[in-house]
């Protein structure tokens with residue numbers, strides 16, 4: 001059964017059974033028609049999606065999803081890079097149920113707090129690197145990065161350096177889809193639809209070796225040159241005007257781009273030299289993805305702020321947070337009001353679920369297993385399977401995250417002229433083979449739940465191989 005080919009006629013809602021919040025038993029056609037009639041999806045061309053019909057996911061367990069047609073699908077993306085503990089963990093459902101009965105909501109604004117947010121903050125202080133002992137909560141990664149901007153500006157105000165306003169980020173970085181998140185991100189197609197942007201944000205180039213290195217530079221030389229763009233940009237703007245640099249330790253949505261080992265130490269050196277805050281957006285990299293608890297630990301640098309979301313709750317409930325290095329926290333704490341907050345900052349149910357989730361990650365040694373066992377197995381299996389593959393130019397990644405570069409000529413790093421289309425072809429073969437693998441342009445991405453076992457890794461890699469072989473065949477390459 002293919003998903004993308006079936007055309008579903010537009011059906012007026014009136015001819016369908018009454019909408020029912022509990023309904024789980026409609027036919028696929030009914031679901032699709034109601035979805036088309038009432039639901040605008042994120043980042044989608046709704047006209048063509050409604051004509052083709054959405055895939056309806058109805059349940060999940062472990063690393064598997066089931067759709068409304070009864071197909072069992074292996075989830076190579078952990079939802080949207082977030083279901084770190086896998087699907088169906090009753091401990092998380094129980095934590096939410098208990099908390100909803102005990103205290104479903106109370107705010108943390110007016111001199112109040114509550115046990116779940118207290119416990120969560122204390123546990124985060126244990127799990128994050130030593131200088132991180134304070135956390136501010138929100139509902140998503142985007143709000144986390146909005147919060148980062150607020151903290152950065154407040155920090156410099158406390159230092160009497162209000163002129164430090166500019167935040168530098170990177171082209172093809174992703175930091176969310178609020179106005180601030182979208183401006184911080186470097187996705188041109190998002191900027192084009194955003195006539196209103198946040199002021200004082202500028203971009204430098206990304207450390208994408210395969211796609212952007214020219215001449216005979218080694219990956220290390222190229223990464224160093226890209227990091228040095230930060231210094232050039234600071235000198236252009238004036239260090240007195242630059243507040244912070246923000247980057248994902250590895251770019252997730254941008255294609256699982258892992259910079260060479262020279263990149264982050266140089267970025268850190270430059271930030272320290274010019275007195276600029278360094279922000280690590282850990283929304284994807286955090287909570288074990290690389291085999292370290294946080295991706296900045298994998299790359300060996302020490303940020304001043306970290307943005308957290310996704311794996312914080314394994315996606316079971318929305319929550320984001322910002323972790324503040326002691327030197328930033330001290331300034332914020334000692335200088336009066338910080339005028340920022342959301343109704344649901346530190347929501348008790350979200351905090352209870354986050355707490356239960358982090359205990360699973362810690363007590364079941366899930367992160368350690370990614371580092372020493374399943375991560376290395378996954379990376380080796382991918383590299384062995386695709387060694388000398390005619391359309392695989394590069395495999396990036398560590399732990400349980402990987403990017404597979406599709407290329408017209410892997411040896412000369414020649415990319416397909418229509419790379420995005422090739423990625424879509426490959427993604428559709430994956431769909432038809434019941435594997436979720438994400439395409440970003442001409443890179444295929446994997447980021448499975450961290451509880452995946454070796455048999456399931458074998459299944460993902462063999463399904464990915466079939467899809468990539470089929471793509472090569474369709475292109476007439478073998």
Ligand code: PXG
Nearest residue numbers: 140141142174175176248252253281283284
């Ligand atoms: N920072 C990073 C590094 C992210 O990857 C956000 C911030 C924003 O988080 P929220 O919770 O506001 O979405 C993200 C989100 C994709 C995809 O298709 C990636 C994200 C979100 C949706 C889709 O790769 N990353």
